Every structure is written in C-alpha cells, then in structure tokens.
Amino acid sequence: MERRTFLKAASAAGISVVGFNPLAALAANTSLRIATWVPPTHHQTAVTLPRWIDAISKASDGSLKLTIDPAPIAPPPEQYNIIRAGAADIAYHVAAYTPGPFEVARGIEMPFMSPSAEVGSMATVDWYERNIGFDAEFKDVKVLTIFVHGPGVLHSKEPIHTLEDFQNVKVRVGGGGVRMAEALGAAPVAMPASQAYESLQKGVADAAMFPWEAIKGFRLYELVDNHLEIPGGLYTTFFAVIMNRGKWDALPDEHKQVLTEFGGLKGAQIFGKGWDDADVAGKKTATDNGHTISVLSEEEQPKWAEKVAFVEDDWVKLANERGYDGAALLEDLKATVKKYNS
Template sequence: MERRDFLKAAAAGVSVIAINPTAALANTSMRIATWVPPQHHQNAVTLPRWIEAVKEASGGAINLTVDPAPIASPPEQYNIVRDGVADIAYHVAAYTPGPFEVARGVEMPFLSPNAEIGSMAAYDWYERNIGFDTEFQDVKVLTIFVHGPGAIHSKMPITTLEELQGAKIRVGGGGVKMAEALGAAPVAMPASQAYEAIQKGVADGAMLPWESIKGFRLGELVNHHTEIPGGLYTTFFAVVMNRAKWDALSDEDKAVMTDLGGIKGAQIFGKGWDDADAAGKEARAADATITVLSDEETARWAEKVAFVEDDWIALANERGHDGQALLDDLKATIAKFAQG
C-alpha cells in the first residue's frame, strides 16, 4: 500500500488537503502534552494518526511530538497551554468545573451513539451556537471530541437500580450528582486513578467507556460490564493550542491545522476512540459478563437523572442562551450526523 493510501485508510476515510511543501519557509515543531499512560490509545494510536495526517498535509513542514510523560495533572492541561508550558493539549472540561459548562451540554446521558458521531456533532453544534471565543478565549481551539458511550465496569453485577444502590463507583467531575441520584456512592477522580482506586477497594467499579478496559487496564480488576444505550454520559475534550504559538504560525501552517481540526479532526479523534472501545469490548467478550440495559430499565434510570437536562438548560439560560433551544439543536445535530 502506498504511504498516502495507508494514511487515508488510517484516518478512516477523512480526506487530507495537501499543502505545497515549498510554501512553508521553515519547519514548525510543536509539543503535545498528555496525561494518559503510554498504552492508552490516545498516545499509542490516535494522536500518532493525527500527527501523521498533519505532517503529510504540510509536506513535512509541521512536526508534532507527544511528550514522553505527563508534565501536569489532568485538570491543569488547559492552564499549561494557556501559559505556554505546552503548545497543544487535550483538556477534559469536567475536570475544571465552572468555565466550560455550556460546552458540557454534550455530556448529558443517553445522547451519543458513539464517539465519531458524538464528536462531529459536538463540534458542529458548539461552533454554530456558542463559538469558541466565549468559553475558550485564552487559547486556540483546534477541535473538540467526546469519548464513547459511558458504561459501568464493576466487580459485581449492576444491571438494575437495586444492584447499583450503595456501590462505590468512580466518576468524573460531572458524574457525582448523577451517581448519587441513581443510588451509587460516587468516588470522584480522574480516569487515570481508577485502576488504583478499584485495586485498593476505594471503588467497586467505574463509569468509563469501553476503551478503559485496555487503556487503563481495568480488565485486570473487573468482570462485569453494563452498557447503557446512548451512554450514561460522555466527556467533552477540547484540543487546545497556545494562542501565541498559533499567532506565530505561517498562513500555510494555519491552513493545515485548521483543515485537520474542526469536524475533520473531531472525526479522526472520535473514530480513534470507537476503535479503542471495540478493542476493549472484544478483549472481554470471552471471559466477562456483558449486559445491555433493557429499555424498561433504561427508562427507570432516565427518570432518576432527568434533572441533568433541566439543570443544564437553567445554566445555559443564566449565561445568556436559550437553553431549551440549544438542547433541541444538539439532539437534532446528533441525529443528523447519525444518519450520515
């Protein structure tokens, strides 16, 4: 397979606009901060896929490298880019409650069928309705993406509300109220700490997408997996770049980064997550109990967490938006991308 054909296949059908390599006056090198372990697909597969696409599109003029180890905690990723400590990072909005609450509308339960659809829809919806200078004014947003549908991975079966009562479940920053409403005992922490929490008995399981089985090695600790149609939640990631670094790029380099960002970048990152979810699920298919929540049971859970939508609508209204209209448009946008 020719190199160009390979890269096209790796990008899952995402077209890349080639830029004349003679247009760039000098090579541009940038560092990408990371906070997940080396075996996580983001470091091992998805970022390398995106980096190669950027390099090819720029004719080799743009060279991106991933830091070999974290230089800051997960909640600090936005700050290190804003302050110029890192050139690029992917920030989890839920880890810094407050500034990005409108963007986090995409995290609501039962919305996203998979990461590719959810990511493209999230970018399209947010760019049209809010714009990136509203909540992300300190950085340049290259693209955004979401992970796959949030499931529950646990030591014991959790297939009904009754079985969830009192279970100690790792959740992200936005999952505490939802877990409490469902009757669980939330253990709030970044995903990177879930393994240790379960290993030490601090948590009985975790709300995470399927990729966590391999990416965070949870398959070593849990044997029961509960899928919720549309996901119990997802997580909003912003791929952000230092504003001064962006301003210093040539017009040619900006064109490349813009083309490989936006909806196209969202598709690359989302597809990478879906591939990792599939690999995580396949790894457990032979020796684990996998349950898809029934329609009847899903309706029971949905009733318990209906306040999530209500609270977000109220917050969006307080920040000068029409919250109900935004939510309706988000659902319609996801449906549009789901139809292809």
C-alpha cells in the same frame, strides 16, 4: 450534509491539501509539543494522536512537526493551565476538570445523548461552532477541535442490572459524574481516570464509569468482570484539543491553514473514530477474558432516565443564565446528533 457524504468529502479534502498546498511546502519548519497524561500504551498516545500528527505532517509536506511529550508534565486537571502558561504547545483537556467556564460546551455529556464517539464528536463540533463559537468559552486558548469519548458504560466487580443493584455501590466517576451517580443511588468516588486502577485494586471503588476503551487502556479487565451498557451512554466526556494562544499567533499562515484543516470536523472525526476503534478493542478484551456483558433493559431505562432528568433541566437553566436559549440549544443538539447518526 449527510455524514456519509461528509466523510467522502473530508477524505477528498485531505487529498487536496496534500496535493495542492504548495505554500505549506514553502513555510519555515515549525515544531510543536503535545502534552499527554495517559499511559504510552493508551490508544490516544499510541494510535490516535500519531494518526492525527501524520496527517498534519503530510499536509504540510513535513514542515509542521508535532511530537508527543514522552511523559506527563502535569496531572489531567492541569492541562488547560499548562497550555495557558505555555509549558506545552498543545494538549487535550477534559472540560469537567475545570468547573465553571465550559459548562455550555458540556451539553453533549448528558445521559443517553451520544451513541458513539465519532457521531458525538462531529455533532458537537457542528452544533457548538454554529450556535456558540469556540472563543465564547475558551477565551484564553486556541481550540483546534473538540471530541468526546465513547458511550459511558458501568463496569463493576458485582453484577448490576437494576437501580436496586446500584444502591450504595462505590463507583469511580469523573468530575461531572458525581451528582448523577448520587441521583442513581450510588456512592461516587471522584478522581481522574489515571487513578481508577488503584482505586479499584484497593477497594476504594467497586465499580467505575468509563467507555469501553478503559477496560484495555487502563487494564481494568484485571479488576472488574461485569459490564452494563446503557443505550446512548450513561454519559460521555467532552475534550478540547487546545493550543497556546501566543504559539498559535506566531505560526505562519500556511501552518494555521493546515491545523485549521485538520481541526474542526475533520479533527473530530479522527479523534472520534480512534476512540470507537479503541472501544471495540476494549470490549473484545472483556469478551476474551470471559466477562459478563449486559444491556440496560427496556424496563429499567425509564427508571434511570427519571433519576437523571435533572441533568438536562440544570443545563438548560445554566445556558439560559449565560444568555442562550437553553431549550432551543438542547433541541438543536439532539437533532444534530441524530443527523450524524443517520
């Protein structure tokens, strides 16, 4: 189904759920807690999650209530563990923070792969559910949906336009970006997103890999004023919206139906669009503050691509080792991204 056609159908489906789901109205009230780890001003807690929560509330006629924890109960890498343990009901977890079990799912994170959060998120759900299945790698939790953030941009204190400019630059990266930064000649400093501001402020890092939203969401505009966009993104990050298995099993069927309806593709579209909107706001913040924004030149793109080609090769090898046809999966992923980007 073409993306535009799907979105119209998804909108219509949302109206259908609200208008023609009398069973949800009869279900007993259920309250679920959502753990978070970003600041309260971040779009995820201030805009996107509330938008998702509101859609779920309306679809259940108010009987399914989701609330966001007022403060983090664990650091970002621990989100998967707190859901497994039942310390929270729902969380969004960065797969790269738990190395090992989710490596096939992280195929979307490869360089130059995802042109926007909405496209990348919907394409990943389509591709992953069709080829692998949510339960294959996420055995200990219930996956409601998966999404990615916007294309990874290089933000720096000094201008970076070429590979030569990037040599030995101390750059903040997430868990999955260390080898890629090293291959490009930089000096990676791995840390959760929430620590990036302090690292730039104290000179531990002089640059950071982030989507545009971080410029506003983490106030990085105060510390960096040069930005290099890479077509398709230098990377993206795979998030899984996960739920405690026991809590899921205990839900009435009507509430499982609502969460399923607003998970999957529709959930990915909501979270992806929320991130794209935040990227627009982040880029505007940079522009409003007089920052310099550049795009990696056509001359430079093949040089960078050659340095990070091992990312695709390694992922194909890993997928093969786990019993999949890695090359076929990669080809299908690229085709699925292209479909949603058309």
